[in-house]
Amino acid sequence: METKQGTVAVTLTVNGEKRVGVAEPRMLLSDFLRHGLGMTGTHVGCEQGVCGACTVLIDGQPGRSCLAFAVQVEGATVDTVEGMAEPGELSDVQQAFRAEHGLQCGFCTPGFLASTQALLEQNPDPTDDEIREYLSGNVCRCTGYQGIIAAVRRVATERKAASHDA
């Protein structure tokens, strides 16, 4: 994307693949991913740091890509919705969102998926209150959250059952 200040090269590992792009210092990570690298799965709902639609995993931690400049994450590992499963497949989290109708328009969904992935890594068996608390930084205007919370619960239960079986 063309800019008026000087540009610098930014190197990131996105979904396991090394990617290099140019960004001016003020370019947001969200814009860099979407328009610099063409990875439009990450969505932008406010650029005010509130809605959470732009959430990606930066070095494994959920972060709002509208609140970071691309140059700030030089060298980092970034995971986006496009890398959650092999092509043509869905991860357990994605499948659970489908099974529980955790999405309608799908615009908030990539952010919720990233937050859910991070939550379950930190806390594999969260209570409903913990799920609600953790996801309160992502907003969804469509679902009323019922399906989203049920999806997170479903993944936790399934993973627990799978680890018991193993």
Place this chain on the structure above:
Amino acid sequence: MTLESTATDPAATSAASSATTPQQPRPARYVGRPVQRVEDPRLLSGQGRYIDDVALPGMLHAAFVRSPHAHARIVGIDATEALAVEGVVAVYTGKDLDWLAPMVSAGPMREGVLAQSRSPLAVEVARHVGDPVAVVLARSPYLAEDGRDLVDVEWEPLTPVLDPFAALHPDSPLVDEALGTNNISHLEQSAGDVDTAFAEADHVTRIRFHSGRSTAAPIECRGVVAEYEDRAGGRFNVYSSTQMPHLLRMLIAPVLGVSQGQLSVKAPDVGGAFGLKCTVFPEDIVVPAVARMSGRPVKWIEDRWEDLAAGVHSKDMHCSMEIAATADGTMTAFRGHFVTDSGAYSSIPFTPLVDSQVAGVYLSSCYGVQNVAYSIDNPLTNKCQIGAVRGVGWVPGQLAREVAIDQLARSLGKDPVELRLQNMIGPEVYTTPFGQTYDGGSYAAALEKARDAVDYPAFRQRQAQARADGRYLGVGFSPFVEPTGWGTASAAAGGLPNGFFDTASVTVEPDGSVTVTTGLHSHGQGHETTLAQVTADELGVAMDSVRIVFGDTDSSVFGMGTYASRSAVLGFGSIQESAVQVRDRLVRLAAAMLEADDADIELVDGVAAVKGVPGKTVPLQQIALFGYFGGPARPEDVQRDGLTATSGYNPGETYANGCAAAVVEVDVRTGLVSIEQLAAVEDCGVVLNPIIVKGQVAGALANGIGVALLEDLAYEDNGEFVSGSLMHYLYPSTTEVPDLTLHSIETPSAVSVGGVKGVGEAGTISAPAAIVNAVMDALSPFGIVIEKTPMTPEYIRGLVRAAEAAATGPARS
């Protein structure tokens, strides 16, 4: 989320027995089942294609210069500095766009509304904060914003009109001089003998209620990408995040000076809309216009401040409501006055009457009150325009009526549930005093079910106990009726005397796969799924062989778009009408191939079989191939029409109903309201897909919680807009929306194909009044009267403080 549903026996209600369209016996393999959504794998893996994902070669980016003032004259615009920025390509003002025809608010849509004309970019006067006055084109969005910040507008601030009642005063300054008045519509309607009913009433309850200013604020803001091709006499391609591709085309083509055939509208995936995106906005005109002028494709993506300041606002209505009743609690008359604080422009196409008139015309709702009157006023003010947003005027209308009914119950010392049941209409087909004909519903049953869902008698005990402990719990109920499948009849019954219908085209392709095109649109409702369910059942094919095509005026048949909870009814009806014809041809082809009688052919799962003759089958693939290429052996109509049929549907009036019940706790020290339980009973007729219906209801309820407690678009006394970010305009999050209790009842529509009614807005209509009533019930020991939404902690705390002061103050001592 608790789920439970009951199906009423269609034959048990007189609604069904008086049906005008017989229920079609269908092999319901998919309809009614919780089929997983077809669109989900795409959306879950980041492959959705939304408006900001559209890129055209050589595209420029637009940023709008907008008024910082509520009301100001534009003295001059100097773009020199902006144009000096490397990468800024052009700046256009309203004067540069004088070749456009004006945008005219659709007066013809309703009688008794002044038509208002505006230029897409303000030329002389800006009328609200955010009103666009110029547009900057640059090679990136960052550079466009750099340029925007350097456009120098010289303003002469004018006195803003901010109070809707002051705006109605003959001496008020005018928002739009050309109209000669601020009030774009005063309407009155009355049925029965309202004056006599009030004169003879044993009891009259009067309330005032201000329903606050909220909006849709979908997570995806709006956007427009446009290109102009200089061929075939000139052609616009407009990509827009709209809910109604064909209507948008119809409404913007004349402003751009081209025929509808010279303009195509393409709506990609839309990230939530909720009514807001069925408005025609200035940007829908300006972006294609400047694409033509600059000779380059142009993209504009709205930012959140623009969405909140300059999209549409909703529900800002000052209501007064009166109920006349006899001593035993029979309600004999309703009278309402609804003043919509309409903002600076009459929104296109629905106008602010989508709030005010809708509040009035459906005032009697599920009650058998025969004397009903309302009046409405729609003063323009120097604020953002009022337009259609989920629940529209039903929300304030419901608030006014249901809050007043609770007030009546308190005055009469009656139970609010009993009082409602005493006055409720029966389940059969019913014509309201204003002439709407309901298609049968579970009006009382829904309220009873909601009452049971909150365990009402047990709650009253718990409430008394809590009060003794200094805690304030309350319960509130809100039964509703909602017009859904918006066709000509229901629109006319709601005060829109022009036509609404929809068409669908169903094609069985030569390989037996099925393509359906529709002018409806989907932005979260899952039409790729529900409409495929309907098609698959009607044709007797597997659902995964059906593809639903919509969202592009070049590839879809004409349609009215998706809003007003209309698509289930219109989609079902129009697809069924078309599919029946194609199915008939398939059956005759199969009969010819199998040398059997038409009447003996069964089509199931994409295979035609002869009844009672095992093994005598032919797959759809072969039937289709025969249908296309089978020479003179085919029936004549198939030789002529192939396997495509296009048909329209214009349903009779359909009305969903239901009830919300809220249990809340109010912390009187902080004013904070917590929702302990929100239960909703929904009767949307025959359910196409229960998962999707629950999702619609849950989302609408969450929206209703926002309306009741959080969402407020605020202006300062000088007209400055102070809710321009999601830090100020608060959404319900996971911590404000509780685990919802959702119940359903299925009363099949007496008039629609398949008995479908439609769903989508119900929760937003019902929840706010239930929550307000619950809060008033909780605070009844203080005698507190709630007069507005949202009920912020500050507002509640203020009321409690005043009540405490009154109780202990000098007046009492």
